[in-house]
Amino acid sequence: xxxxxxxxTYWPFRAILISGCMLACGSVxxxxxxxxxxxxxxxxxxxxxxxxxxxxGTVIGSPEEWENIRRPELLDxxxxxxxxxxxxxxxxxxxxxxxxxxxxxxxxxxxxxVEMTFSNGAVTRKALMLIYLPASAGKAPVFLHFxxxxxxxxxxxxxxxxxxxxxxxxxxxxxxxxxxxxxxxxYGLATVHYFDFYLDRKDNFTESIMPLFxxxxxxxxxxxxxxxxxxxxxxYSRAMDxxxxxxxxxxxxxxxxxxxxLGKAALWAGAQDTRFAAVISNDSGCGGAALSMRRIxxxxxxxxxxxxxxxxxxxxxxxxxxxxxxxxxxxxxALVAPRPLYVASAEEDRWADPRGExxxxxxxxxxxxxxxxxxxxxxxxPEVNSPVMQRVxxxxxxxxxxxxxxxxxxxxxxxxxxxxxxxxxxxxSANYLREEPDFTAELGNQALMxxxxxxxxxxxxxxxxxxxxxxxxxxxxLGIKEMSDKEVADYIGADKIIxxxxxxxxxTKPVGPARGRSDVRKTAGxxxxxSGRPDNGLQKICDIVAGDLLPYSGKTVKGCHxxxxxxxxxxxxxxEDAEIFSSWAxxxxxxxxxxxxxxxxxIGVPYFWGGTSIKGVDCSGLTRMAWFLNGILLPRNAxxxxxxxxxxxxxxDTGRFPADSSERFIGCDAFRQEMLHRISNLxxxxxxxxxxxxxxxxxxxxxxxxxxxxxxxxxVRINSLIPGEPDFYELSxxxxxxxxxxxxxxxxGTVxxxxxxxxxxxx
Ligand code: GTR
Numbered sequence: 001x002x003x004x005x006x007x008x009t010y011w012p013f014r015a016i017l018i019s020g021c022m023l024a025c026g027s028v029x030x031x032x033x034x035x036x037x038x039x040x041x042x043x044x045x046x047x048x049x050x051x052x053x054x055x056x057g058t059v060i061g062s063p064e065e066w067e068n069i070r071r072p073e074l075l076d077x078x079x080x081x082x083x084x085x086x087x088x089x090x091x092x093x094x095x096x097x098x099x100x101x102x103x104x105x106x107x108x109x110x111x112x113x114v115e116m117t118f119s120n121g122a123v124t125r126k127a128l129m130l131i132y133l134p135a136s137a138g139k140a141p142v143f144l145h146f147x148x149x150x151x152x153x154x155x156x157x158x159x160x161x162x163x164x165x166x167x168x169x170x171x172x173x174x175x176x177x178x179x180x181x182x183x184x185x186x187y188g189l190a191t192v193h194y195f196d197f198y199l200d201r202k203d204n205f206t207e208s209i210m211p212l213f214x215x216x217x218x219x220x221x222x223x224x225x226x227x228x229x230x231x232x233x234x235x236y237s238r239a240m241d242x243x244x245x246x247x248x249x250x251x252x253x254x255x256x257x258x259x260x261x262l263g264k265a266a267l268w269a270g271a272q273d274t275r276f277a278a279v280i281s282n283d284s285g286c287g288g289a290a291l292s293m294r295r296i297x298x299x300x301x302x303x304x305x306x307x308x309x310x311x312x313x314x315x316x317x318x319x320x321x322x323x324x325x326x327x328x329x330x331x332x333x334a335l336v337a338p339r340p341l342y343v344a345s346a347e348e349d350r351w352a353d354p355r356g357e358x359x360x361x362x363x364x365x366x367x368x369x370x371x372x373x374x375x376x377x378x379x380x381x382p383e384v385n386s387p388v389m390q391r392v393x394x395x396x397x398x399x400x401x402x403x404x405x406x407x408x409x410x411x412x413x414x415x416x417x418x419x420x421x422x423x424x425x426x427x428x429s430a431n432y433l434r435e436e437p438d439f440t441a442e443l444g445n446q447a448l449m450x451x452x453x454x455x456x457x458x459x460x461x462x463x464x465x466x467x468x469x470x471x472x473x474x475x476x477x478l479g480i481k482e483m484s485d486k487e488v489a490d491y492i493g494a495d496k497i498i499x500x501x502x503x504x505x506x507x508t509k510p511v512g513p514a515r516g517r518s519d520v521r522k523t524a525g526x527x528x529x530x531s532g533r534p535d536n537g538l539q540k541i542c543d544i545v546a547g548d549l550l551p552y553s554g555k556t557v558k559g560c561h562x563x564x565x566x567x568x569x570x571x572x573x574x575x576e577d578a579e580i581f582s583s584w585a586x587x588x589x590x591x592x593x594x595x596x597x598x599x600x601x602x603i604g605v606p607y608f609w610g611g612t613s614i615k616g617v618d619c620s621g622l623t624r625m626a627w628f629l630n631g632i633l634l635p636r637n638a639x640x641x642x643x644x645x646x647x648x649x650x651x652x653d654t655g656r657f658p659a660d661s662s663e664r665f666i667g668c669d670a671f672r673q674e675m676l677h678r679i680s681n682l683x684x685x686x687x688x689x690x691x692x693x694x695x696x697x698x699x700x701x702x703x704x705x706x707x708x709x710x711x712x713x714x715x716v717r718i719n720s721l722i723p724g725e726p727d728f729y730e731l732s733x734x735x736x737x738x739x740x741x742x743x744x745x746x747x748x749g750t751v752x753x754x755x756x757x758x759x760x761x762x763x
Contacts, residue, residue, distance in 0.1 A: 031306050031351075036297055038350050046293035049327055051334050051366055063338070063371050074335055075272065077327045082287070083268050084226035084312025086234055087213045092119045095242050098128075101159060108135050109183045113151075113161050114242055123211040127196035128163055129239055130154065132179055133188035133248050141253035141419055142188035143411070144239055144276075146232065146262050147173065150193045155179050163193035176259070176403040185412045186420075188249065190239060194262055197235035198228040202309040209234070223313040229287070230312075232265035237273045244275070253277045253419045257411060259403045260352075261310070264288035271335035277419055278340040280411050281333075283401050285352025287311065289343045291329055291360050293322045297353040329356075333364035333392075338371035340418035342393040342411065347384055349401040355381060358394055365392045372459075389417050422455035423488040424465065424480035427566050429545045430613035431480070433473035437462030443610030444473035445636055446621070450496065450549025452488055452758045453480060468758035469636040481566040491551070493761045496581040497561050497573060499548040500629075502601060502614045504577035506541040506550070506565065510558035511574060541571045545614045546601070547628055549581060585754045588631025592685030592742050596704050599626040602716040611712075612636070619700045622712040623687060626702060627741065633751045634741070638700040642689045644749030645741040650678040652736045654693040662733020665723075671733070672723045678735060679707055679721055685742045688721075690734035697737065 037043075052060040052070065060070045079085040096115045104111035112131040117124060130151040133140045147154055150166025153173040160170065182189045194200065198208040205218040209231050215221055226234075236256055244251040256276040258266030263284025270279030281289045286298035287310070301319035304311060318325050333341060343361045345354035358381045365375020368391050375392035382388050385406070387395035393414045397406050426447045434441040437459045445467065447453065453465035461477045483491065511521050524538040544550070550563040550573065560572035599622060601614070608616025612624055620638040627634045634641050657665050657674055665671035682688065682703045690699035701711030707722040709729075719729035744750050753759045 031298070031302055033351050036299070036302070036351065038296060040296070040355070043294050043296055044323075046323060048291065048293060048330065048363060049325075051331050051363060052370070055326075060370070066337070066367060066370055071335060074327060074331050078268070078271065078332060078335075079226075080224045080312075081314050081318075081326060082311055083230045083233070084221070084224055084314070086226045086230055089120060089213055091212060092121075093117070093238070093241070095245065098161060099159065102135065104132065104157065104159070105180060105183065108180070109133060110135055110248065111157070111159065112246075116238060116242055118209065118212055118238070120212050120214070125196075125209045125212055126164070127192050127235060127238070128161060129190055129192045129242065130160055131188060131190045131246075131249075132183055134183050134186055139248060139250035140186065140188040141250050141255065141277075141415065142190050142243060143182060143255050143257055143280075143415075144190045144236065144243065145257040145259075145280075146194045146236065146265070147177070147191045148194065148259075148262070149173050150195075151191060154191055163196065165195035165199055166193055178405055178408050181405070181408060182412065185416070187255075187412065187415065190243060190249075190254075192235060192239055194232050194235070194265070198231035198309075200228060200261070200309075202307070205309070218309070221313075225312055227312060228307075228310045229261070229265050229268055232262060233269035233272065236266060236269035237275075240273065240275055251275070253415075255280060255411075255415050255419065257282065259283060260285065260288075260401065261307075264310075267332055267336075270339075270341075271332055274339070276339070278342070278415060279336045280342045280344070280414070281357075282344045282403055282407055283346055283349050283352050284343075285349070285357070287329075288352075288357075289329060289333060289345075289360050290353040290356035292318070292325060293328050294353060294356045294359075295320075295322055296356060297351045328360070330360040330363035333360055334367040337364070337367040338373055338391070340391055340393070340414065341368075342414045344394070344407050344410065345396040346399050346401055347396055348399060352401060354396050358396065361392050361394045365390075368392055387413070389414055391418065421485065422482060423485060424453050424455050424463065424482045425488070425491055425566055426451045426453060426475070426480050428479045429543045429548055430615050431475050433465065433467070433471065433475050433610070435473055437464070437474045441474070443608075445469070445471045445610055446612040446615075447475070448547045448549070448613060449499075449544060452492065455480070455482060467636075468633065468756060471636045489761070492757070492759065495552040495554060496549045497552045497563060497578040498581045498584050499544045499546055499550075499573070499578050500584070501577035502546050504544050504573060506544055506563065506571035506573055507560070508539040508541060508569075508571065509537060510560035510562075510572045511538065512559045513574070513576070541565065541569060544573065544577075547613070547625065550578075552580065582760070585631055585752075585760070588753070590627060590630040590632045590742060592683065594630050595626050595685050595742065596702065596710070598629045599623075599702050599704075599710045599716075602626075602712070603710070603718070605712070605716045607712045607714050607716070617712045617716060619712045622710075622716055623700050623702060627750075628753070631753045632741070633753060633756055635749070638689065639697040641687060641700055642697045642737055642739060645687070645739040645744040646748060648681050648683075648686055648738040648740050650681070650688075650735065650738050652678055654736060657733055659691065659693045659734045659736055663730055665733065666728070666730070667723070675721050675723060675732060675735075676707075679703070682738055683740065683742075685740075687739045687741060688735050689737040689739070690731060691736050692734070693736070695736065699731070699734065703738070 054070050094117045099113040101111045109132045114129045116127045149168040150163035152160045152162040152170045153168045154177040156171035243249045255278040256266045256270045257280035259282040263281040264287045267281050270276045286303045345357045362376040368375040373391035387410045431447045433445040435444045447467050457464040462474045464474050466472045527535045553562040555562040563571045611617045612621035624634045684705040686703040689697045691697040701709040703709045710718050720727045721732045
């Protein structure tokens, strides 16, 4: 970190730079706002290019086709015909933190001022980024939103270093920048004066960053070469480069935003650079969110006349010729998919064509639907001040072309909805996780009770969750308890019990030890009105299975651990079926003997695709449970399990005995010798993998010694790998790989439950 005297660095520049600012703002008056057409009935008929039809006529029907065919094609068209590209040159980049205050804004924020320096050897350019981050939030999500008048105009904060190309007074634009509101909502704000990248005037080419790309003058820029909007978009991405290096920033949640011409730049940057987690356009209008083909309000003719330095020269050919545009702006918005996109308009901002901005968002929504997201739900514009907050969001508010508190409220609500991490803890003994939000969809995984999950998305009563495995799939809302990050941290830190029996029950009352025929559990919940026997009030709350976690009250009453279920109920688990989680985790011993005897507890359990509990397991579910119940987390899938631990050579001769057709060698002695050779290095507890000769893994089991292994195939069973043995596994010839997990450590990819932040608080 280099702290420098900013006054020395920046003040000398100020005097020479005021003129650029004046001209940029003054130029607006040169436009024909009054004479423009605002009459919908005078819009010439037009046909928008179909966002989901590729130029060769291919109809795009899947996210893969969108990403591989249509998206690159559209990116090229926007580069070639509208914004222009920037040469790919190598540059030296450095970041200096000129100033940092951990007690900014009365102690609620950390302020950093970062100078970014770009140099190609011959030319050097600098840009100054002002960053506020919530003081106590850990890694913060950030709104990256460039400013029009200089960093010092964003807030009255006396320590903001003025931007090099502005003499605007401190705090001049605070109405557009509710910094404290943003911080209070848990977000950071990063901003750069946009002049730092391109001083917004047609004859300021040489002061801009363009010479960094080797240009001496604007004349040297080819017809498809980028100008100011591409330069600002480039600047947004360079700011992102820095944010990715800042340990206080959650770079996976940077929201790019811009107003007006900077809305155009933010959209163009967000379209190209998928590191931006969400994209917000405010009143970006013509060349931004609004459809050009509508020719209402500002037109291609007008914008390219007044701002000849914004777009590439190729764009000029579409003046009054919008029909021949190969793309329109809904396709720019679509390039943001599937990331959250928000378009904001203002009722009196007719120049920016609010309706055209809305329709553009509506048409872009087609691509979001391809990804299974709801976009703009209808082609009818919403009422004024009634935001739509689907994955594509939109509002039209009362008022003029501006950025208001209302806009920020909506941006924050939108970011909260789509980017705030949501957590939950699973509440069912084995929570069934499906690949799609539908009961008929394939089962992907099971999560045991008490597993902390991140909630990524929701559809009706379905929640898409990411488990610590990690595995992403859908479960029902009743199967998880949603919690704030603070509640989750408290939950992780709280005492818990782990169910160590295969199956057990949570009761409404302590049940005491099992007592044969007179066992109170046998009549639980049974009201025998006329039997003369009193109703004991005992009810089953739910079942639990091996590995389930439940918050422990600290009391053990009449042979039962008292638990506080996440539903709020108090329950009782027979003490012989559970242990205190923390002491259990400490004494776990994942030895071969323990792993194998745990796996043996699953013998006879039916094979269940996606199963990861005693209720049913698939092959990797069995191995995962055998280790989990001994305190070790393995990856969910067999193919990933094949990459952890240490490799053990099986030296399979798949040339002679191809894995896919090994059954035909079963009777031959050479094959028996081959299998004896393959197992010669194995030790009990090794994971053995089955797959194709090409190495694709499709099955996993646990070697138990003497040529035998335990695995889930039709049911959990023990088989021999050696041909001729009565319990020979007919697909043994597919055994092509082995890994030793026992004795390996975190550097080999195995994680102990005690070291996992999903289970225990870490330092
Ligand atoms: C206007 C221009 C608009 C919009 C706006 C702004 O003069 O016509 O396209 O970009 O400036 O950036 O404030």
